[in-house]
Amino acid sequence: MSIVRTEAFVLKAFRFGETSMIYRLLTRDRGVVPVIAKGARRPRSRLGAAVDPFRRLDVTYYDRPGREIQTLSQAEVLADHRDILASLERLEAAGQWFRFLRALLPDGAPAEPIYALAVEALERLERLPAGRLARWQAYHRAAAAARLGLAAQLDACLGCGRELPDGGPLRLSIEAGGLVCMACAAPDRSWSALTGDEYAILTLYHHPDWTLLEELDGREADERRVQDLVLRFVAWHADVRPPAGGAG
Numbered sequence: 560m561s562i563v564r565t566e567a568f569v570l571k572a573f574r575f576g577e578t579s580m581i582y583r584l585l586t587r588d589r590g591v592v593p594v595i596a597k598g599a600r601r602p603r604s605r606l607g608a609a610v611d612p613f614r615r616l617d618v619t620y621y622d623r624p625g626r627e628i629q630t631l632s633q634a635e636v637l638a639d640h641r642d643i644l645a646s647l648e649r650l651e652a653a654g655q656w657f658r659f660l661r662a663l664l665p666d667g668a669p670a671e672p673i674y675a676l677a678v679e680a681l682e683r684l685e686r687l688p689a690g691r692l693a694r695w696q697a698y699h700r701a702a703a704a705a706r707l708g709l710a711a712q713l714d715a716c717l718g719c720g721r722e723l724p725d726g727g728p729l730r731l732s733i734e735a736g737g738l739v740c741m742a743c744a745a746p747d748r749s750w751s752a753l754t755g756d757e758y759a760i761l762t763l764y765h766h767p768d769w770t771l772l773e774e775l776d777g778r779e780a781d782e783r784r785v786q787d788l789v790l791r792f793v794a795w796h797a798d799v800r801p802p803a804g805g806a807g
């Protein structure tokens with residue numbers, strides 16, 4: 560048995576027995592780890608008071624190799640994200656994001672890049688201006704998929720390998736995993752046509768710097784279409800269903 564101290568979010572919580580809880584943690588160092596918090600539902604439990612959804616936690620647990628559920632011994636709050644809990648829309652978006660991560664991450668997958676993304680995503684969600692939830696959601700889903708090696712190929716044609724023209728038009732093949740130039744795209748295929756403007760927005764959705772997309776303004780119709788393509792791309796490649804109805 561060893562003692563593991565790491566950072567974590569709670570992906571899912573279940574009641575267990577009279578007073579305990581089982582949490583499915585997304586940890587920074589060990590990926591997804593189920594733990595039991597004994598007595599966490601007792602009124603004075605320090606564990607129960609600290610552990611809550613969407614809080615960034617410093618956790619310590621006893622790790623016994625071969626056991627399915629480890630034992631949580633301590634939890635301290637590093638960030639409580641009160642502004643997410645204060646808004647129903649943000650709360651719902653955060654819930655969808657965590658359900659997505661749960662479906663995306665196989666047990667035992669190396670999770671450090673996904674954990675770092677989860678930290679950033681929740682910090683951004685707290686400061687997000689009104690009306691930007693759908694953008695936030697599609698961007699972070701694409702980023703999570705990219706960190707697992709499921710990124711769209713956007714800089715060169717999947718057919719001929721040539722650099723793609725900035726002004727479009729182009730076609731996106733979700734199943735093939737990226738863009739093709741018009742010379743390579745057969746006209747009878749069901750690939751999605753992209754204008755130059757949509758291509759430009761699509762590259763922002765796959766850019767590692769979120770602040771570039773944050774500055775995008777006034778292209779609502781083009782952006783909605785791109786969001787739909789991004790969500791379909793991630794759903795196809797990561798085998799995770801797109802969110803029902805989006806998140807506003």
Ligand SMILES: [Zn+2]
Pocket residue numbers: 716717718719720721739740741742743744
């Ligand atoms: Zn081509």
